[in-house]
Amino acid sequence: MPPTSPLPPLPAAVLWDMDGTLVDTEPYWIRAEQELMAAHGRSWSHEQALELVGNPLTVSAGMLHDAGVDLPVPAIVDHLLARVHDQVATSVPWRPGARTLLAALGDAGVPCALVTMSYATLAEAVTAHVPGAFATLVTGDQVERGKPDPQPYLIAAERLGVATADCVAIEDSPAGITSALASGARTLGVEAVLPVEARDGLSRAASLADVDLGVLRRMVAGDVLDLLPASR
Missing domain, CATH: 3.40.50.1000 (HAD superfamily/HAD-like)
Incomplete structure (x- = not known):
């Protein structure tokens, strides 16, 4: 042999x-972004959300701020993290x-x-x-x-x-x-x-x-x- x-x-x-x-979890992030944009009277399409995939959170938060979220970038980051964390706590x-x-x-x-x-x-x-x-x-x-x-x-x-x-x-x-x-x-x-x-x-x-x-x-x-x- x-x-x-x-x-x-x-x-x-x-x-x-x-x-x-x-x-x-990408759908969780997209949902959190869309909810935040809607709360500030703005729309956020699925295609726009895909542009944020893989970015540092501060970069993504900056883009949301520029698109109409009237919050400082650190507050946007904190909001997104908390919302996704809540969803992960329910289901991973x-x-x-x-x-x-x-x-x-x-x-x-x-x-x-x-x-x-x-x-x-x-x-x-x-x-x-x-x-x-x-x-x-x-x-x-x-x-x-x-x-x-x-x-x-x-x-x-x-x-x-x-x-x-x-x-x-x-x-x-x-x-x-x-x-x-x-x-x-x-x-x-x-x-x-x-x-x-x-x-x-x-x-x-x-x-x-x-x-x-x-x-x-x-x-x-x-x-x-x-x-x-x-x-x-």
Whole structure:
């Protein structure tokens, strides 16, 4: 019997985005934005809301302020966070396959970090439902430069004591994907409310239900994978 080839290594760590990637909270954010705009006598379309996906909260709040919300940017951020936090307290809408992959990584001893532009209060509310799954949380109120800057992912890798090039980052938004790629991490874009457009070095999937440890091993080995349906 010929010798079997050794398996490619697992990632040194997996760096997870939260909104739209780990949990399907983007509809919560959109609802909160639309409610706030309506309270100030303004409309806010779904298309306008999609322009905010993945942005630092201060950037999104600034855009809402410019569109007619008569509140200071910090107050807008606080309002959105509180409204989404209330919705998460009622129900955490996990993305398909997310908890299965988290569990597999935990069983394999691969550390995970959460890298989100949401603030710590919301990230902690979500991760409380998966105790021990994340070794560190990098949140929007902990960084000087949010996504699409690479700083959040660089901080996560530094905290874990690993090189970003040995990590897999999982993202859904254009800003988040730009951040992860710029950090040097092997990056997987998983479609949520926005399509994931092809980019150099970017692996893509329609759902985390299509992603397992074998997929992550292949990415670490240098493969760029396209797991989107062939009809795309």
